[in-house]
Amino acid sequence: MRFIKTVVFSIFVFPFLPSFGFAQNEVKIEREVGIKEKLVPSEASEWLYDAFEEAKKPNWFQEFSLNGYSYEAKFRLEGKYYSVEFDSLGKIEDVEIEMDFDELDDSVKKNLNQYFSDNYEVHKISKIQIQYTGEEDDLEDFFDENEKEGVTVRYEIEYRGKVSNKVDEIWEGTFGADGTFITKRKIEIRITDNLIF
Amino acid sequence: MRGFLFLGLLFLSISSVFGQDRQTFFTGFFPELSLTKKLENSNKLNFKVENQHVMYDNRIGDKLQFDHYRTDVMGFYDWKLTASTSAAIGLFHRFQDGADGNRIIQQYAFLNRLRSFQVGHRLRTDQTFTKGQNVEWRLRYRIASEIPLSGAKLDPGESYFLISSEPIFSLKGGSFNLENRLIFTLGKLYPKNQKLEYSIDYRTDGFFNNRFRTRLWPKIGYYYNF
Numbered sequence: 487m488r489f490i491k492t493v494v495f496s497i498f499v500f501p502f503l504p505s506f507g508f509a510q511n512e513v514k515i516e517r518e519v520g521i522k523e524k525l526v527p528s529e530a531s532e533w534l535y536d537a538f539e540e541a542k543k544p545n546w547f548q549e550f551s552l553n554g555y556s557y558e559a560k561f562r563l564e565g566k567y568y569s570v571e572f573d574s575l576g577k578i579e580d581v582e583i584e585m586d587f588d589e590l591d592d593s594v595k596k597n598l599n600q601y602f603s604d605n606y607e608v609h610k611i612s613k614i615q616i617q618y619t620g621e622e623d624d625l626e627d628f629f630d631e632n633e634k635e636g637v638t639v640r641y642e643i644e645y646r647g648k649v650s651n652k653v654d655e656i657w658e659g660t661f662g663a664d665g666t667f668i669t670k671r672k673i674e675i676r677i678t679d680n681l682i683f
Numbered sequence: 684m685r686g687f688l689f690l691g692l693l694f695l696s697i698s699s700v701f702g703q704d705r706q707t708f709f710t711g712f713f714p715e716l717s718l719t720k721k722l723e724n725s726n727k728l729n730f731k732v733e734n735q736h737v738m739y740d741n742r743i744g745d746k747l748q749f750d751h752y753r754t755d756v757m758g759f760y761d762w763k764l765t766a767s768t769s770a771a772i773g774l775f776h777r778f779q780d781g782a783d784g785n786r787i788i789q790q791y792a793f794l795n796r797l798r799s800f801q802v803g804h805r806l807r808t809d810q811t812f813t814k815g816q817n818v819e820w821r822l823r824y825r826i827a828s829e830i831p832l833s834g835a836k837l838d839p840g841e842s843y844f845l846i847s848s849e850p851i852f853s854l855k856g857g858s859f860n861l862e863n864r865l866i867f868t869l870g871k872l873y874p875k876n877q878k879l880e881y882s883i884d885y886r887t888d889g890f891f892n893n894r895f896r897t898r899l900w901p902k903i904g905y906y907y908n909f
Binding site for chain 2: 517518519520545547560567612646648653654655656675676677678679680681682683
């Protein structure tokens with residue numbers, strides 16, 4: 487067995503060398519890192535538990551971008567996935583809740599369907615999130631007491647869309663409260679060659 | 684570091700179990716290189732080399748060796764069907780002492796993007812032509828889950844854990860065989876679409892003809908997409 491141990495040692499130690507080389511050249515543009523709740527600004531965690539008293543064990547993330555960083559809490563409540571974003575000081579920015587297409591109002595569905603049929607030959611929705619933005623107190627009142635004043639509603643929809651004669655792409659579109667299109671951005675899928683070849 | 688320790692312990696425990704056994708067992712070194720060129724029409728060209736060197740074979744005894752076992756060179760043309768599905772055909776050549784061979788490969792692959800990880804499915808058929816032997820027909824399906832180790836999605840500079848399993852059904856000269864490949868990987872995504880992976884690749888075959896064989900390969904893989 488001694489030689490097997492030698493092989494293991496050489497194979498699992500020398501890989502650290504190239505890792506070092508690669509790591510020094512890294513340019514990170516955007517990334518999110520899971521963090522413990524105690525490292526999140528107290529303003530953020532306090533707001534979260536005030537607005538969602540039933541929330542249990544949210545997963546906290548710190549998101550880094552070229553503009554700085556922010557915090558995000560993700561948790562499941564009453565069968566739905568919530569994502570709550572805070573700025574770097576812990577001030578609430580928005581709350582997103584996943585929902586099904588069937589749960590949308592008929593007028594919203596109609597406008598969305600109109601947009602997709604006008605712009606794509608083929609489309610498939612993979613994720614819908616209703617997004618609430620507003621001032622800290624307005625958002626808290628909305629989730630505590632269902633008071634809608636000062637709260638803006640939008641939809642973030644991830645979908646596959648194919649324009650004729652082109653390959654289809656994955657998009658994240660933002661739509662207004664009535665389902666009318668506002669903006670979209672293309673979602674780039676990271677290298678998946680290790681899963682394909 | 685914990686990931687490497689896990690892979691090292693996994694390797695040691697499997698080799699301890701099978702290294703002493705009477706059934707055929709061998710292990711060695713298995714580097715692989717994959718280069719993918721993205722074409723303007725969104726299709727891809729892939730070139731891949733895999734090299735296997737045997738360092739221990741229990742049929743030879745308790746002796747360290749470094750024998751070339753086989754080198755596989757392959758190329759694929761991959762058509763993007765949708766944003767998450769593709770179909771490819773590939774040509775493959777194997778350099779192996781007394782068993783050089785050629786293979787043609789057809790595959791269909793799709794990707795499931797889930798909330799915090801992604802699952803790749805790959806269905807392949809291939810036909811291998813080796814001089815003096817019957818044609819080998821194979822059907823294989825691989826399922827692979829890639830799980831980011833920090834955050835809900837994989838970003839450059841972050842590591843991931845990947846587990847995959849691939850049953851392979853083969854038919855050669857009227858004889859049916861089944862092989863399974865179970866792979867545990869610790870990888871890292873680097874900027875400019877590069878991935879570096881350290882894996883334990885555990886292969887079992889010969890289930891039906893009393894020639895049960897296990898092969899255990901510590902692998903290092905480099906993927907570059909440009």
